[in-house]
Amino acid sequence: MGVFLDMRSSMNSGSVGQPGLSLGPSPEAFGSIGLQTLGVPNPIITLNGTVGVTGEVGDTFVVELVRGSVYDPFFVIYRAEGTVGQNGGAEFHSFTAQDLSAPPALESVYTSFISGVSTSVRTGPEVFYGIAATNWFL
Numbered sequence: 001m002g003v004f005l006d007m008r009s010s011m012n013s014g015s016v017g018q019p020g021l022s023l024g025p026s027p028e029a030f031g032s033i034g035l036q037t038l039g040v041p042n043p044i045i046t047l048n049g050t051v052g053v054t055g056e057v058g059d060t061f062v063v064e065l066v067r068g069s070v071y072d073p074f075f076v077i078y079r080a081e082g083t084v085g086q087n088g089g090a091e092f093h094s095f096t097a098q099d100l101s102a103p104p105a106l107e108s109v110y111t112s113f114i115s116g117v118s119t120s121v122r123t124g125p126e127v128f129y130g131i132a133a134t135n136w137f138l
Helices: none
Strands: 002-012 027-038 044-054 060-067 078-084 093-101 107-116 120-136
Touching: 027 044, 027 120, 044 060, 044 107, 060 093, 078 093, 107 120
Parallel strands: none
Antiparallel strands: 002 027, 002 120, 027 107, 044 093, 044 120, 060 078, 060 107
């Protein structure tokens, strides 16, 4: 039986239309959380989120989740490529990932990043949240 450790969320934008920033080739953060993992070995980390994107049909973008607060390709634990499927309207792209290799730590930090072609725009909402659990009895 799993034991709940912590749950945190980061909402960068709670509505459509914000932040209204163009995507670029460099990953930009849209959420960051610190989960209290209490130093347990092999914590089970489940991460979820949604990002709204608009652009031209066929525009591509990438969502990456990183263990830590700074983008480093070495610490990417999840990468998904998306494609804009309609012109003009905001599209909501959701993701779910797990980090089953997190090292024991008092706190495990995760950050969500997005990048893509400059004709695409981050239109919101943008939310990132996570849950930490363990199989160990505390």
